[in-house]
Amino acid sequence: MAQTLYELVGRDDHRFSPFCWRTLMALRHKGLRPERVPVRFTEKPKIAFSGQELVPVLVDGATTVSDSWTIVQYLETAYPNAPALFGGAAAQAEARFINHWADGQLQPAMVRLIIGDIYACLEPADQAYYRKTREARFGMTIEALAGARELELEPYRRLLAPLRATLKEQPYLCGEAPAYADYIVFGAFQWARCSSPYPMLEASDPIFAWRQRLLERFDGFAGAAKSFGA
Amino acid sequence: MAQTLYELVGRDDHRFSPFCWRTLMALRHKGLRPERVPVRFTEKPKIAFSGQELVPVLVDGATTVSDSWTIVQYLETAYPNAPALFGGAAAQAEARFINHWADGQLQPAMVRLIIGDIYACLEPADQAYYRKTREARFGMTIEALAGARELELEPYRRLLAPLRATLKEQPYLCGEAPAYADYIVFGAFQWARCSSPYPMLEASDPIFAWRQRLLERFDGFAGAAKSFGA
Numbered sequence: 001m002a003q004t005l006y007e008l009v010g011r012d013d014h015r016f017s018p019f020c021w022r023t024l025m026a027l028r029h030k031g032l033r034p035e036r037v038p039v040r041f042t043e044k045p046k047i048a049f050s051g052q053e054l055v056p057v058l059v060d061g062a063t064t065v066s067d068s069w070t071i072v073q074y075l076e077t078a079y080p081n082a083p084a085l086f087g088g089a090a091a092q093a094e095a096r097f098i099n100h101w102a103d104g105q106l107q108p109a110m111v112r113l114i115i116g117d118i119y120a121c122l123e124p125a126d127q128a129y130y131r132k133t134r135e136a137r138f139g140m141t142i143e144a145l146a147g148a149r150e151l152e153l154e155p156y157r158r159l160l161a162p163l164r165a166t167l168k169e170q171p172y173l174c175g176e177a178p179a180y181a182d183y184i185v186f187g188a189f190q191w192a193r194c195s196s197p198y199p200m201l202e203a204s205d206p207i208f209a210w211r212q213r214l215l216e217r218f219d220g221f222a223g224a225a226k227s228f229g230a
Numbered sequence: 231m232a233q234t235l236y237e238l239v240g241r242d243d244h245r246f247s248p249f250c251w252r253t254l255m256a257l258r259h260k261g262l263r264p265e266r267v268p269v270r271f272t273e274k275p276k277i278a279f280s281g282q283e284l285v286p287v288l289v290d291g292a293t294t295v296s297d298s299w300t301i302v303q304y305l306e307t308a309y310p311n312a313p314a315l316f317g318g319a320a321a322q323a324e325a326r327f328i329n330h331w332a333d334g335q336l337q338p339a340m341v342r343l344i345i346g347d348i349y350a351c352l353e354p355a356d357q358a359y360y361r362k363t364r365e366a367r368f369g370m371t372i373e374a375l376a377g378a379r380e381l382e383l384e385p386y387r388r389l390l391a392p393l394r395a396t397l398k399e400q401p402y403l404c405g406e407a408p409a410y411a412d413y414i415v416f417g418a419f420q421w422a423r424c425s426s427p428y429p430m431l432e433a434s435d436p437i438f439a440w441r442q443r444l445l446e447r448f449d450g451f452a453g454a455a456k457s458f459g460a
Contacts, residue, residue, distance in 0.1 A: 084320075086320065087320030088317050088320065088321055089317065089406070090314075090317030090318065090321035090405055090411075091317065091318055091320035092405070093396075093400055093402070093405030093406075094321055094324035094325060094328065096396050096400065097328065097392060097403055098324065098327065100393075100395040100396050103392075104391045104395060105389075105392060159335075162330035162331040163327065165330040166326050166327045166330050172323070173327055174320040174323050174324060175319045175323030176319070176323075179320055181320075181324055181327075
C-alpha cells in the first residue's frame with residue numbers, strides 16, 4: 001500500500017518543517033518511502049480533505065492521519081513488524097516529554113535565531129501569511145526579532161546543555177540506535193539547516209556529530225535535503 | 231541481604247537531597263527498605279569508605295555503589311525480577327536525558343528559589359560549608375540570591391511547561407505507572423518540599439497532582455518525610 005505525505009515547502013524546494021522532518025524520519029525508520037507532496041503555507045486547500053489545516057498529513061491507503069504525534073502512533077500500530085519507533089510503553093511516554101520539550105522550549109528558542117531566514121526562504125504570498133501569523137504570535141516585527149538575534153543565542157545555548165550531556169554519554173537519545181525521540185529533536189535542527197545559513201552548532205559539539213549521523217542515515221536521506229549547509 | 235543507604239540530612243532530621251530521593255524511591259520501587267544512615271554535609275568521613283565524598287551511597291551486602299545514576303543501574307542489574315526501573319534500553323536512554331534536564335536545568339532553577347531556606351535548614355557547622363561552596367558556585371552571597379528570589383520565578387515556571395504538558399496527557403512521565411524518570415523529577419520537588427516552605431506548585435497544577443500521587447506511593451513513604459508541607 002502506497003503512502004503519501006503532505007509536507008511544508010518554501011521557495012526553491014526548501015522543505016524545513018520540523019514536524020514534517022520528525023514524520024519523514026519515522027517513515028524511513030519503518031522502511032516506508034512515501035510520495036511527498038509539497039504544500040506551501042498558503043496552499044491549505046490542498047490538505048482540506050484531512051479536516052484540519054496543518055502539515056504533516058499522512059495518507060496511507062484509506063487512512064488519513066494528521067499531527068506528527070498522532071502519525072507516529074499510527075505508524076507504530078499499523079507497522080508493528082517494522083523496527084520500533086519507541087521501544088516500549090515507558091520509552092513512548094518519555095518521548096512525549098521530549099516532544100513537549102522540543103515544541104515548547106527548543107524550537108521557540110531556535111525560531112528567534114532563524115526567523116528572518118525562514119521569512120527569506122518563502123515565496124512572496126507565503127511571506128505575507130508568515131509575517132501576519134508570526135508577528136501576531138511574537139508581538140514584534142520579523143525584522144525586530146531578526147535584529148535581536150544575538151541576544152537570543154545565550155538562552156538557546158543554555159537549552160542545549162542536557163542534550164549535549166546525554167550525547168556525550170551515548171550515541172543517540174534513544175541509546176545505541178536512533179528512534180523517534182531522536183527524530184523529534186533532529187527535526188528541530190533540520191528545520192534550521194534547511195531554512196537558514198546560521199550555524200546552530202559548532203563542529204566540535206557532540207550534538208553536531210549526532211546530527212551528522214542522522215543526516216547520513218537511510219542512505220543520506222535527510223542530508224540530501226535542500227539546505228544552506230550550515 | 232540488607233541494604234544501607236547513606237543520605238544527606240539537615241537540622242531536625244530534614245532529609246532533602248534530590249539525588250537521595252531518586253535513590254530512595256528507586257529502592258522502594260524494587261521492594262527494598264534499606265537502613266537509612268543520615269550524613270551531614272560536614273560528616274564526609276562517614277562515607278570515606280566509598281572512595282568519594284557525595285551521597286547517596288548504597289551498601290548492598292559486599293557491594294558499595296555511589297552516584298544516583300550508577301546506583302539505579304546497579305539496582306536494575308542486581309534485582310532483575312523486581313519491578314523494572316526503566317522498561318527497556320530506549321526508556322533508560324531517554325531517562326538519561328531527563329536526568330540531565332533535572333540536574334542541569336530544573337534543579338538549578340529551583341535552588342535559586344529555595345537556597346535561603348536550605349541554608350536555614352542546616353546545622354551551624356553545615357551552614358558554614360554550604361555558604362562557602364554555594365557562594366563560590368554562584369558568585370553571590372546566599373542572602374543576595376534569596377533576596378532576588380522573585381526574579382527567578384519566571385525562568386522556573388517556564389521550565390515546567392513541558393513537564394506540565396506531559397502530565398496533562400498521561401499520569402506519569404513513564405506512562406501509566408511511575409518509574410525512574412518520575413523519581414528523578416520527583417526528587418527535585420521533594421528537595422524543595424523537605425527544605426523550604428516556599429510553594430513550588432499550585433494545587434490546580436497537574437504537576438501538583440502527580441507529585442501528590444508519588445508522595446502517597448509506597449504507603450505514603452515520601453509523604454511521611456520531615457518537610458515544611460508546601
